[in-house]
Structure formats: structure tokens, C-alpha cells
Amino acid sequence: MARPDQLDPVLGDLDARVRAAIRAAQLPETDPGLEKPKQPEHGDWATTAALRLAKPAARNPRELAQLIVDHLDVPDVVEEVSIAGPGFVNFRFAHRYHQDLVRRVVERGAAYGRSRKRDDERRRVNVEFVSANPTGPLHVGAGRWAATGDAIAELLDAAGDEVVREYYVNDAGEQVRIFGESIVLTATGQDLDDEHYRGQAIREVATELREHHGDGLFDRQAGDDDLVGSEAGGIDHDDGVLRDGDADTAAGDARVHPGVAARVGVLGVEAMRQRIEDVLHRMGVDFDVWYSEREGLHASGAVDATVAELLERGEAYDADGATFLRTTSHGDDKDRVLVRSDGRPTYFASDCAYLRDKWSRADQLYYLLGADHHGYVARLKAAAACLGVPPDRVEIRIGQLVNLLRDGEPVRMSKRAGETIDLDEVVDEVGVDVVRYHFLRQGLDTAIDFDLAVVARQSMDNPVYYVQYAHARINSLIRTADERGFEHGELADAPLELLTHPAELELLTAMAQLPLVVAEAAELRATQRLARYAEELAGTFHRFYTECRILPGADAAADERAEAEQLGRARYWLAVAAKQALANALGLLRVHAPERM
């Protein structure tokens, strides 16, 4: 967790003083855990140190709170210190602190809320998410991982880490051959079997490939002569296309030449991957790395090298002609096969090689997986352990799935039916911001019902608009001020000491929290923390706007007018700062902050 001194100089100072007081009182060292009291009347910030010290010190927390206060060198900005409840120490800050905040927010601009980490604390984090198989279009569920993974990556970046967004492309194995067959059969108007992929996107890809490569691509002869070459047996040991797959279905569909299926499969996968990339881009998600299993792990020899290394480390062993990884010694239920007795590596072997590769490029690995992959966690963690990667450096988060509904009725998403509603169509229907925000404001542990009818119909009541509206409203205010020629002057000259109205102070307090919220949300990888905070911040602005007249009214008497002008200047700059804070919060969620609505 980022410490307060890296977020806010005043809080950092207070944090240090509380620590000093704890030392002076000869109490065990503990994090002051500065937080904002739930009830504003309790103060601006509070330390819970006494509560947490109660157990180790075996003393009454209120007594400890008093001890801490007795030893505390109270900074000037703190106007009032009080002990309350079971042992909270509350601090009330002078108005000066809040007024300085306006300057700090405006000066830091887009950087307000972001923080740095010391070099020894900064991590290179590899965030892998989505990674859906490129054998079909993305469905809504993938949209959840896209929005969440992207926002978590952004949060980590804002918290001072170096982040790489990565998509693992499963472009090797059995499924590529099946995908190739599916395209060929679709293109040539033949019936598909149960195992084949189908749907609108496949038809489009088939058409696309025909246009680029001609009918010959799907032709058996062409496959024999030009495309298959040494891989006539259907197994291509060089690029891994036909190596993988747990099924012992070396055969394949008799109507499609294996070489043609392989060739078309590779082309088709790339075409589909491109479509996925396009949809994700529409979602505002752009990956840094598209990692090809076929090229990066098979063609490069990384899989073989990884298996060799595991054998060398003594973590893998040969039995019954196959090679097993001893995952049971790291908490898995049973040992997993790396290389089958026929010599083909398993998909799991690819995962091991991929993990090893990522570990060479990063020092923190984050995997965002859907609940349908939760059975995979144990073996992946075991694989990490076998490869010598410390367990705390591999994070595997499981998110619950998304149910797509329309008017309360489930929308079919089965792959066999082929006809589903894709993410692309959902984005068309309700818009990017709604989709993203809907996913981001809910925790990963909650299964989400995404009802198209509800989301579309109630779009005006969607919380994302509540936040965006606050931003647009401030912009409108600024625009109006300009149109009326309101002289707001320079921020440095603004009479911020006039900001004493409760609504103003609440807005200021809310703004002050952004850096801590960001740090906490990043630490917990919890996008909903930031989303809920954004709603709270928007709420404090709306109340301020309702209760406090910002631009002077035209009807005021001359003597009152001068006063109103002064107050207006202070409030104008407060609004400018609030707009920045809102824009930053939305920006970290990568949700659009509109200038007008």
C-alpha cells in the first residue's frame, strides 16, 4: 500500500508524527492507518492505531489513544484532536489545508490522484486478461474482463507500477485445425459437425479469406501441393498447429485435407484475432502485447526448453512414456501431464512455458480469469512454484460470469447454437461507457446480470451518467462564466479562505481522498472502489452546486455584489478543481468524461 507521504504531503507529515508518538509512548510499531471518518462531524481524518494496538499491547484502546495523543506533536494544520468511540483519534484540519488542496489539484492536473513508488517498491506488472480463444467473436462476458483488466492495469500504473497489458492468443493446437475445418466447410457450403465452430463471424471470416486468397485456399489440391509440404501427415512439429489438444483426435474431418485445415486455421485465427482487437479497441482497451502461443512458445522452442528445465529441476518426471509435472507437491490434486506418450505437449505445457516467459519480462504476474477457469488455478500456481516463481508474485483472480438477459430472459450464448449476441452488438446497443461502467462498479465476486432492456431503458438512471453529468455540469458552468465575462482571476489570487460552507468543505474532503482511494483500489485490484468513490465525489459536487451559488447573480445590490464576486472566484476555482478530480477518477476507469451532455 502506498504510504500517505507519497500521496499528500500534509497527510504524510501527520502519518510520520503519529508514528513518532507511538514510538515515544513505547508502544509496538504500527501503521497509523489514516482514514476519513464515516461521519464528517468526527473530523477530517482519523487514526485507528490505538484500536489495532489494543491486542498486542493488551490494553484498553481508549487508554492507548490518550497515550498517543499525549505524545503527539500536533502539526499546525490540525486545529483539533479528539478521542472518540472505542479509540479513534480524530483530527480536524484548519481550512487552510482544504484551500491548499484546490491549488494542489489544479497544479497537478491529470496527475492528481496518481502517485510514485520508490524504485525498490515499483514492480513490472504483467496483466493478462481476456485471452479468449480466437475461434469466435467476443461475447459480453469477455467485455467484463476487458473493462476490468484494463482498469486494474490503469490503477496499477497510477499507483506507480510499470504495467504491460497482455493478451494470450491460443493460436495453436487442435482447435486451430477444427477452426480451419469449420471455415472450409462453411465456405464450401457443407454441413458442420457438433465439434465445429459456427456463426455469423465464421461466415464473414470465410468470405474474407476467399476474397483475399481465392477459392483455391479451400481446395484439397492446393493444400497438397503448396501448403502442406512436409506436414503431409497432418502433424506440424515446427509451428505447433497440430500438436496440441488433449483429445486423441489425430484424425479430423475426412472431408477436409489436414494441411488445408491447418493453413486455413492459421489464417482464420489471425482474421478472428484482428476482429477481437478491433472490438476491444472500441471498448477502449488496447493491449501492449498480443502473445502468440504458436510463435512465442512452439516455434521458438520455448515449450521444449521449459519441459527440459522442469525435468532438470527435478519437478518433472517421466512415467508410462509421458512426462508429468509434480504439481501435487505444490498443492494440486494430482500431477499433470506435460508431454503425452505420443510426444505431443499438452496445453498445460504451453502454460508453463508462457508463465516462464512472462516471468523473464516482469516481476509480478496478474491473471484475470473467468469462473469457468477456476479449476485451473491450483495447477497454474503449482507450475509457478515448480518454475521457482515466488507465490506472492503470481496473482490469479477469478471473476464470476456475466449473464446476458433481455427483459429478464436469458439470451442464448451457447457456442453450439452459434448465433449469439456479441460484445460488438452490445456496445452498439448501449454504448461503451455504459458497458464499461456497469462492469467496473461491481466487484469480481459478483455474478452480473446484464439485461440489455434494463440497461438501455434505464440509461438515464445509470450511475455512470450521474458522474458524467457532474463533469459536464462543471464544464457548462465554466463556459457560462466565460460567456458572461466573469473575472475569476488567477488561482494564486483566489480568496480560497472564503470556502467555509459545509457543502464546500464536503466537496473538498471528497477531493482530498482521491489519492488514497486510487492507492487502495490498486492494492486490492478493486475497480468498484474507484467507481463508488466517483459517485460519491459527483454527489458532493451536485450538493455544492445546488446549495452554493457560484457565479454572482445579476440582481445583487452593488455593495453585496463585490462580496459575491469574491466568493464567486473562490467557488469558481473549487469547481475547476472538482472537475479535474472527476475527470481523473473517470479517466482511471477509462470512462469518457464529457464536456457537455
Add this chain to the structure above:
RNA sequence: GCCCCCGUAGCUCAGGCGGAUAGAGCAACCGCCUCCUAAGCGGUAGGUCACAGGUUCGAAUCCUGUCGGGGGCGCCA
């Protein structure tokens, strides 16, 4: 058979690494635009935090069990 997630207001969900009177939005009801965007604001009403034990000075939060709901693995990739 095993595993994961959830159960908090009528609905959808925050809060959950123990701490102050349990929060928000929607829905309901009552108010607020001669005035900077009413996509807003204020108020009222609405809760055995599923249930039962346990740990603790203190439990919505941690542990165990039960019930209810969702999903996964054991078939594929």
C-alpha cells in the same frame, strides 16, 4: 464426489484484511427550477446484514456447520 462465488432495504449492489448510529442507486411517497444543465437537490419510508454456533472488549466483516442460489472440475480447448 470435489472445488469456487454469492445470500445486506421491494429490486440491483457497495461496505467485508474485526471497530463509531450498516450505505448508494433504482422503485414508492412529499417537497425544490423568475436564477450557473432538474441527467440535479432535500425529506419520508424501508434492515433478525440467510440461519445456528464459535473466537473477541467489539463480528455484516474472521472460523465451523446448516439451508438457499449461481458456476466450475471430473468430458474439451
